[in-house]
Amino acid sequence: MKPDVPDNLILAFLTGTADDRQLDELSxxxxxSPEHARYLSAIANVDLVLTRHFRQRAIEQPADEMHxxxxxxxxxxxxxxxxxxxxxxxxRERQLQELLRLEQDAKVLPHSVDSDSAMPQPRRQTEGxxxxxEVADASGYLLVNAVxxxxxxxxxxxxxxxxxxxxxxVLNTSNGTATDPGIVEGTPGPPPLESPRPVVxxxxxxxxxxxxxxxxxxxxxxGDGLHPGQRLTLTEGLAEIMTARGTRLLLxxxxxxxxxEDNNALQLVSGQLFASVxxxxxxxxxxxxxxxxxxxxTEFGVEADEEGTTRLQVYDGEVRAAPIGADGEVGExxxxxxxxxxxIQLHTGLxxxxxxxxxxxxxxxxxxxxxxxxxxxMWWRGDVSMYQQTGREKSEAIQVFLEKPGVLITEDLxxxxxxxxxxxxxxxxxxxxxxxxxxRVDVYLVHYDPPSGDGFADEGNFKLRFDGKILGVICDSQSxxxxxxxxxxxxxxxxxxxxxxxxxxxxxxxxxxxxxPNTITLQCELIATTFYDQMLVxxxxxx
Amino acid sequence: MxxxxxxxxxxxxxxxxxxxxxxxxxxxxxxxxxxRLFVSDPAHAEDVLQEVAxxxxxxxxxxxxxxxxxxxxxxxxxxxxxxxxxxEKKRMMxxxxxxxxxxAQASAEIASPGFSEERxxxxxxxxxxxxxxQQEVLAFRYSQAQSPNDIAEKLGSSTSAVNALLYRIRxxxxxxxxxxxxxxxV
Numbered sequence: 001m002k003p004d005v006p007d008n009l010i011l012a013f014l015t016g017t018a019d020d021r022q023l024d025e026l027s028x029x030x031x032x033s034p035e036h037a038r039y040l041s042a043i044a045n046v047d048l049v050l051t052r053h054f055r056q057r058a059i060e061q062p063a064d065e066m067h068x069x070x071x072x073x074x075x076x077x078x079x080x081x082x083x084x085x086x087x088x089x090x091x092r093e094r095q096l097q098e099l100l101r102l103e104q105d106a107k108v109l110p111h112s113v114d115s116d117s118a119m120p121q122p123r124r125q126t127e128g129x130x131x132x133x134e135v136a137d138a139s140g141y142l143l144v145n146a147v148x149x150x151x152x153x154x155x156x157x158x159x160x161x162x163x164x165x166x167x168x169x170v171l172n173t174s175n176g177t178a179t180d181p182g183i184v185e186g187t188p189g190p191p192p193l194e195s196p197r198p199v200v201x202x203x204x205x206x207x208x209x210x211x212x213x214x215x216x217x218x219x220x221x222x223g224d225g226l227h228p229g230q231r232l233t234l235t236e237g238l239a240e241i242m243t244a245r246g247t248r249l250l251l252x253x254x255x256x257x258x259x260x261e262d263n264n265a266l267q268l269v270s271g272q273l274f275a276s277v278x279x280x281x282x283x284x285x286x287x288x289x290x291x292x293x294x295x296x297x298t299e300f301g302v303e304a305d306e307e308g309t310t311r312l313q314v315y316d317g318e319v320r321a322a323p324i325g326a327d328g329e330v331g332e333x334x335x336x337x338x339x340x341x342x343x344i345q346l347h348t349g350l351x352x353x354x355x356x357x358x359x360x361x362x363x364x365x366x367x368x369x370x371x372x373x374x375x376x377x378m379w380w381r382g383d384v385s386m387y388q389q390t391g392r393e394k395s396e397a398i399q400v401f402l403e404k405p406g407v408l409i410t411e412d413l414x415x416x417x418x419x420x421x422x423x424x425x426x427x428x429x430x431x432x433x434x435x436x437x438x439x440r441v442d443v444y445l446v447h448y449d450p451p452s453g454d455g456f457a458d459e460g461n462f463k464l465r466f467d468g469k470i471l472g473v474i475c476d477s478q479s480x481x482x483x484x485x486x487x488x489x490x491x492x493x494x495x496x497x498x499x500x501x502x503x504x505x506x507x508x509x510x511x512x513x514x515x516x517p518n519t520i521t522l523q524c525e526l527i528a529t530t531f532y533d534q535m536l537v538x539x540x541x542x543x
Numbered sequence: 544m545x546x547x548x549x550x551x552x553x554x555x556x557x558x559x560x561x562x563x564x565x566x567x568x569x570x571x572x573x574x575x576x577x578x579r580l581f582v583s584d585p586a587h588a589e590d591v592l593q594e595v596a597x598x599x600x601x602x603x604x605x606x607x608x609x610x611x612x613x614x615x616x617x618x619x620x621x622x623x624x625x626x627x628x629x630x631e632k633k634r635m636m637x638x639x640x641x642x643x644x645x646x647a648q649a650s651a652e653i654a655s656p657g658f659s660e661e662r663x664x665x666x667x668x669x670x671x672x673x674x675x676x677q678q679e680v681l682a683f684r685y686s687q688a689q690s691p692n693d694i695a696e697k698l699g700s701s702t703s704a705v706n707a708l709l710y711r712i713r714x715x716x717x718x719x720x721x722x723x724x725x726x727x728x729v
Contacts, residue, residue: 007710007714010710011706011707011710013636013638014580014583014706014710015583015691015703015706015710016583016633016634016636018636023636023637023638024639026638026642027638027639027641027642028639028642030638030642030645030646031639031641031642031645034645034648034649036645037642037645037646037648037649038649038652038653039717040580040646040649041576041577041580041646041649041650041652041653041654042649042653042717042721043710043713043714043717044576044577044579044580044650045572045576045579045650045653045654045659045662046662046666046713046716046717046720047579047583047585047588047713048572048575048576048579048588048654048659049659049662049663049666049720050666050681050684050685050713050716051585051588051589051685052659052663053663053666053667053670053685054681054682054685054686056663057686058686525675
């Protein structure tokens, strides 16, 4: 049984701030039960094992666990970092080890080999090209491990590694794996034919989209109505389609869809889409060559590959899915709920699959036309991939506002981050970035509100994709204060923020903001405590 | 290789030192845990532990093998903790004699031979369950050896809030460790 613990007394004692009265009270509590003394000793022991845990991590950075990036770096630099760290960490133990050397097999440091297997793996090893996250994590990991209470050379060495990491990203992306400037966005096909057919959906937004125009099909333009029987083949980029019933579909190339007479249904010929279905569109149906999927009010991702396998993942709510046989007959429906996944094949039918939250990213495409922009020009509001530990299924934690569209930057504008970049509030990796004069930008405000404000569990992890290159992000309150009024609109902040003292930013340690190498994706890992987090995102205007 | 005299260690014969080394390795965690109760800074706590090792090695001939070694170590630790506070010119958190004895006994129990290793294994798993902020505050404190004051500056918070946060994390970890060890034993 856990003892009733006087936390305030213990805290005052452990931090050396207890007064005589508190010490007397604590003494009484300790003496009252062996359990009490045991509890306090156990808390002290946690302190001890924590020290050992982190020392173990610092010393046991073995060569065979090096990140591939590190292996390519100047080995002398790397060795110096390692040596310095290990030397400093070992310094305190060295004399004692000497003393105990007589006992040859004595385990001076309690670093058992077994404990390695229980260590959380900080990252997975990759065989191919590094992702930005992996490189960023690697450099951050090195920084954390190298920049101790440390000689300047560690910091310098870590900085070299970070620089190399950034350079690698630049080289990787300039290789054509990211945005290729040669792509013509939204390449128009033949002009849309006038048609009496009903409009069942509209193309709401697109980014770097290329549509394949084949016989009988037309490449849609932004805002174009989409008709029953119309087949769209997205060969590159992203597109967002809003159905007449309000279902939001995010298509990622390569993807081929066909609209039907039913304005609440869609055929996914191949490729993948993410669907967010509002209550009024309950019953929205996606049919693939091997499955029929009926929404019961939810968010789900579905992909159909060339080999006839349909994969379905439910992010929220409920979905019913049934296999379609070779004769076109629809089989028995199975019900799937949040975080469940199935794969459906022609011959094997429906089989449980592993839910993979990363398979269909719940990205938000902040772009282009919306059917009914709200009065305050809030572009998007909702909950995105909140960490499970929050225990909250839905919220309005993320809100995106269009602050000011088409602002001409007249002087170089300092920002906290531009592409490619990763911003941390402790500024270890912050870049001195600017948006150049002459750029025309759309300024968005991204607002993240802590749902409970208890300070420990309110973490949000989300991605926003914009329909233009992200030129800069302003995350820091000082930068925001220094930013010209031309890019800000002080009146368009959420009511909740006003109630907490008006516009402001509360980025802090633990927050991370990244612009992906594709230049349009902003990834945020935010931890809001007692206040909200806000940032301004400057996106190149599409004019 | 340096010998013990380089470090000012007292002259002891080989077999005595071997015996001390064995006992020390098995029981040092009791003293280390006890010291952590009174010395909050990890680096200072390790300094005090080393001083206990020197003192204990130097006076090992006076140790009565019929009495528990941990009790003897903790007696030495109490003296070295007082010395530490004198050096630092800080006010020591003095508890009643009865409470100090209870804590000494509890430290010996909690840090019985092999127990810290078991707790360390459990801790590795428990740390992974903390959220990112909690993990990074721990890294600040225990990996980068930053003071609560320094951490507070980074967080834009107060020292007392950081101390409270660290205590809260330690509580979380303690309960998690206990649960895991209990589950293993079952």
